[in-house]
Amino acid sequence: MNSPAPLSLDELLAHVRSGGRRVTVAKRTVARVLLATTGHARADDVISEVRALAPDVSASTVYRILDEFEDLGLVVHAHLGSGAAVYHLAGPVHGHLVCNVCHATTEVPSAVFDALAQELQREYGFTLDRHHVALSGVCAACAKSPMA
């Protein structure tokens, strides 16, 4: 169910091919950008960076590719509150803490949600998708300073 995280560009593209899809300049570039990105990137960020490397790739193509990569289990996306979704390679599963004040996001290991996941399973029959956990609140820094 969980695809192992491909670590290299070649592994990534191999997954694309074995998924019956073709490898193109646009896909190679999106893959490269995602590999070079630490943390999350909004589609817009990916688009800009892709264009820096391959100016002719269109925005819609990037959306389509992100979608395809997600179907293949190579990429996950999450909605962190309002605004655009963020994407990143499917690496170690983790959740997100989003600050209401400064909008910073912190990644936390999924182990933190183990107990909760068990309880939800037991009490509600609900299987938590740890890839997509996004919790809002106030981060440590903003809790200290009274101003925004």
Next chain:
Amino acid sequence: MNSPAPLSLDELLAHVRSGGRRVTVAKRTVARVLLATTGHARADDVISEVRALAPDVSASTVYRILDEFEDLGLVVHAHLGSGAAVYHLAGPVHGHLVCNVCHATTEVPSAVFDALAQELQREYGFTLDRHHVALSGVCAACAKSPMA
């Protein structure tokens, strides 16, 4: 910090007035609709229902009013995955479980998140906003049936 949940239309409107805002037909109608709504409503739902009662209220006004009510602590909204945000009166704090398959949402009492909230506070200095917890996964019904 937490405003107590007003239970009647009059209490609700009293909050509006004491917040220095004016009470209008549009606001009264939005309040009425929210009070009549069980569960969550997307802005669009609120708009339709308001229009059923007061046809001349415009969509932008409803958005503005929901915003104002939220400023006053009367309403909370949450983003459940992609798509439109959902709104509801600030009642007992609860979280949401959103099914990836059928998109049903289940409310769960915030007590379920107590342990997690404590851990996040301790480990990350992060203060969880229990009003906005929205977790995605697969609900009990969809876990059983193989089809979507």
Next chain:
DNA sequence: TTAGATGCAAAGACTTTGCGCACTT
């Protein structure tokens, strides 16, 4: 009276889709 609230219409942010040509396989 008078500042806040509203309606309308237009703009804006984000994402998806249709179509015909290009490129991968």
Next chain:
DNA sequence: AAGTGCGCAAAGTCTTTGCATCTAA
């Protein structure tokens, strides 16, 4: 050669904003 993938432009969804008018207090 065959058919997937692409660029472009247009449409779609959800939400915000500017401005002239209206209205609650």
